[in-house]
Amino acid sequence: MTKCCINPSILSADFANLEAELSRISNADAVHVDVMDNHFVPNLSLGLPVVQRLQEISPIPLDAHLMIEHADRWAPAYADAGVASVTFHAEASIAPIKLARELRARGSKAGLALRPGTGVEPFLDMLGELDMLLIMTVEPGFGGQEFLDLTLPKIRRARAAIDRSGLQVALQVDGGITADTIFRAAEAGADVFVAGSAVYGATDPADAIERLRVAGSR
Numbered sequence: 001m002t003k004c005c006i007n008p009s010i011l012s013a014d015f016a017n018l019e020a021e022l023s024r025i026s027n028a029d030a031v032h033v034d035v036m037d038n039h040f041v042p043n044l045s046l047g048l049p050v051v052q053r054l055q056e057i058s059p060i061p062l063d064a065h066l067m068i069e070h071a072d073r074w075a076p077a078y079a080d081a082g083v084a085s086v087t088f089h090a091e092a093s094i095a096p097i098k099l100a101r102e103l104r105a106r107g108s109k110a111g112l113a114l115r116p117g118t119g120v121e122p123f124l125d126m127l128g129e130l131d132m133l134l135i136m137t138v139e140p141g142f143g144g145q146e147f148l149d150l151t152l153p154k155i156r157r158a159r160a161a162i163d164r165s166g167l168q169v170a171l172q173v174d175g176g177i178t179a180d181t182i183f184r185a186a187e188a189g190a191d192v193f194v195a196g197s198a199v200y201g202a203t204d205p206a207d208a209i210e211r212l213r214v215a216g217s218r
């Protein structure tokens, strides 16, 4: 059985107590940090200064998800901050191959994210430039939305392409992942699961993580 990775999203955490909120998920594989600029998505969350502090205090690695325009310009600074994994959106990058190389050169893992309506096929030739592919399973912008089943065929096609390539590329899903939906995403081939409300909405986040881990392993 392959053990899956659970990356809780701090978008659903208490923003006034982020250090304490991180300590509640110390059994997670990484903490998913949603950066939103109110342009790429219609919501504003947090930016580089907060991520820099989180990087200094977090007991687990940071998985930054940049939902921001002009990713080519802004993403490298997150790698410079020491963030373990930096994911930018394909729709927000002019030169994704160049950007992925810059992130790796700065010591971060490079992730490429796709909105639900963006096809995966145009990006398959650049799998070798990536450490992670993120298939959004809701329209990005808000936590607590319903999982979009229409993304399952894309997850399957991405899994098949990654397996064919023989490359070590993680396949992350983000949005609407709960104890009820995680099976479907795992069965389709995802191996890294972001969960915001399902973890921070639970009375015991650490227990919710372990339950999701069991349900998402295959």
Ligand code: DX5
Residues within 6 Å of the ligand: 009, 011, 012, 032, 034, 065, 138, 139, 140, 141, 142, 143, 144, 145, 174, 175, 176, 177, 194, 195, 196, 197, 198
């Ligand atoms: C949505 C964010 C997600 C969000 C997930 O745009 O990228 O990471 O926090 O939240 P849930 O798990 O509640 O859908």
Ligand code: ZN
Residues within 6 Å of the ligand: 009, 032, 033, 034, 065, 174, 194
């Ligand atoms: Zn996210």
